[in-house]
Amino acid sequence: MLDPQADFQAHTHPSAAGRRALRLGICGPVGTGKSSLIMLLCSRLAATLEIGVVTNDIYTDEDARMIRAAGVLDPDRVVAVETGACPHTAIRDDITANLIAAEDLEADVLSAGAALDLVLIESGGDNLTATFSPALVDTQIFVIDVAGGGDVARKGGPGIERADLLVVNKTDLAPYVGVDAVQMKSDAVAARGGGPVVALSRTDESSVEELLTWVRGQLAAHAGGVLVPSDPGPMAPHSHAGGPGHSHAESPTHSHAHSHTH
Amino acid sequence: MTPRDLLPPMASERPLHPEALALLLADARLPVAGHTQSAGLEPALVAGPVDVPAYVALRLRTVTRTEAATAVVARAAVLGGTSLEAVQDAWAVRTPSAAMRRTSRVMGRALVRLAPRLVAAEHVALLPCEPVRPVVLGLLAAVGGLDAATTARIVGYDDIQTVVAAALKLTPLDPAEATGWVVRAFPALEGLVAGVVDLACPEEIPARNAPVIEDHAERHAHTTRRLFSA
Numbered sequence: 001m002l003d004p005q006a007d008f009q010a011h012t013h014p015s016a017a018g019r020r021a022l023r024l025g026i027c028g029p030v031g032t033g034k035s036s037l038i039m040l041l042c043s044r045l046a047a048t049l050e051i052g053v054v055t056n057d058i059y060t061d062e063d064a065r066m067i068r069a070a071g072v073l074d075p076d077r078v079v080a081v082e083t084g085a086c087p088h089t090a091i092r093d094d095i096t097a098n099l100i101a102a103e104d105l106e107a108d109v110l111s112a113g114a115a116l117d118l119v120l121i122e123s124g125g126d127n128l129t130a131t132f133s134p135a136l137v138d139t140q141i142f143v144i145d146v147a148g149g150g151d152v153a154r155k156g157g158p159g160i161e162r163a164d165l166l167v168v169n170k171t172d173l174a175p176y177v178g179v180d181a182v183q184m185k186s187d188a189v190a191a192r193g194g195g196p197v198v199a200l201s202r203t204d205e206s207s208v209e210e211l212l213t214w215v216r217g218q219l220a221a222h223a224g225g226v227l228v229p230s231d232p233g234p235m236a237p238h239s240h241a242g243g244p245g246h247s248h249a250e251s252p253t254h255s256h257a258h259s260h261t262h
Numbered sequence: 263m264t265p266r267d268l269l270p271p272m273a274s275e276r277p278l279h280p281e282a283l284a285l286l287l288a289d290a291r292l293p294v295a296g297h298t299q300s301a302g303l304e305p306a307l308v309a310g311p312v313d314v315p316a317y318v319a320l321r322l323r324t325v326t327r328t329e330a331a332t333a334v335v336a337r338a339a340v341l342g343g344t345s346l347e348a349v350q351d352a353w354a355v356r357t358p359s360a361a362m363r364r365t366s367r368v369m370g371r372a373l374v375r376l377a378p379r380l381v382a383a384e385h386v387a388l389l390p391c392e393p394v395r396p397v398v399l400g401l402l403a404a405v406g407g408l409d410a411a412t413t414a415r416i417v418g419y420d421d422i423q424t425v426v427a428a429a430l431k432l433t434p435l436d437p438a439e440a441t442g443w444v445v446r447a448f449p450a451l452e453g454l455v456a457g458v459v460d461l462a463c464p465e466e467i468p469a470r471n472a473p474v475i476e477d478h479a480e481r482h483a484h485t486t487r488r489l490f491s492a
Contacts, residue, residue: 096372
């Protein structure tokens with residue numbers, strides 16, 4: 001498993017990508033419910049999927065222990081990565097520790113006779129600018145919550161605007177924190193130029209089902225080899241007057257040769 | 263005869279400049295998860311107050327000297343066509359902390375990930391199973407044309423900077439002052455280099471243990487609240 005050649009090839013050869021587990025990143029500010037979202041996904045999907053979890057916590061394994069304690073996964077399927085107080089670096093510019101953790105998890109499960117379908121990678125709670133490198137995850141969810149303030153979605157940021165999915169969490173708390181959850185979701189949809197948003201509450205089964213449907217769609221796209229990781233980026237996209245930002249990952253043929261007004 | 267004369271040509275059209283390779287390997291921006299390492303400073307601080315320059319000097323005399331010697335001997339083994347397994351075994355018996363051996367394997371693996379971008383794949387194939395960091399570094403040094411002194415200096419320099427950068431995270435201070443600590447460690451770094459530069463055989467690798475550092479490493483591996491991997 002630690003053959004240096006294999007280690008290198010496993011990650012760099014695109015042909016291997018369709019066969020390894022889907023790597024789903026979950027990021028967002030502290031306290032928005034990333035760990036709870038992971039526990040929810042595990043409890044609802046573990047019956048039909050082989051799942052592993054990699055956590056990046058401020059202190060090594062607090063989230064990992066919480067997820068293990070929830071009892072929804074074999075404790076060996078949950079591993080923690082230290083980030084040296086650099087949670088942003090660990091998911092963005094030097095993803096080495098997380099890649100090694102994900103590869104080891106897949107290899108360990110394989111040697112136990114199973115194969116992972118899904119690896120959930122939880123970022124350390126950082127800030128609104130932290131998003132995953134597409135070299136680490138195939139797709140990513142950015143999580144914000146109503147308790148963080150109703151204007152957060154409208155203010156935007158790379159994760160809010162361009163993560164593959166935005167979850168506006170804890171909508172059941174909206175009345176208690178003076179936030180209009182419906183307005184917050186519509187702000188989020190607008191900030192994302194119509195991109196997918198799930199307004200989630202664990203107590204609202206239809207919202208949970210909406211989330212699960214999205215995850216299943218990503219799994220199917222990955223299995224079908226048509227999922228292309230894209231980068232929400234820390235940078236704002238170029239502004240085309242009057243239009244929403246565009247992502248180069250989604251339009252590989254896009255050319256800047258034409259003239260346009262900024 | 264230069265190292266390159268002894269080895270098959272590299273895959274890349276133009277060989278790396280040895281100094282550029284040395285700079286690359288010593289650069290904190292090299293993606294080898296360096297940000298996860300404190301070179302034992304975090305558990306040392308948990309145990310009590312730490313005089314950081316003295317801690318740096320202690321490491322250079324002990325565990326880091328063993329690591330640098332291993333890299334130098336690994337380089338010599340590659341150039342002489344002898345086994346890297348024997349070098350790694352010699353390192354392992356001189357590294358009594360299982361946690362420290364594990365850390366070195368993880369760091370070696372991060373470097374292996376980059377190795378095929380630096381040297382031809384047939385050289386990477388010379389590495390033993392689960393290669394530790396100084397063995398990988400020695401291989402890269404041999405193939406990349408680094409001399410023994412530079413190889414040792416990279417190991418020592420990286421260790422100094424790892425401690426000091428972690429100190430800036432854990433016990434913040436004016437980074438200019440911290441850089442002064444790095445520079446003041448340079449004479450001790452040259453002492454380390456002089457002490458290992460002529461080593462060639464695995465049995466010559468010094469067993470420079472530091473029981474307190476090793477004990478810290480073991481304790482750190484079992485704590486559930488740590489910022490740094492090691």
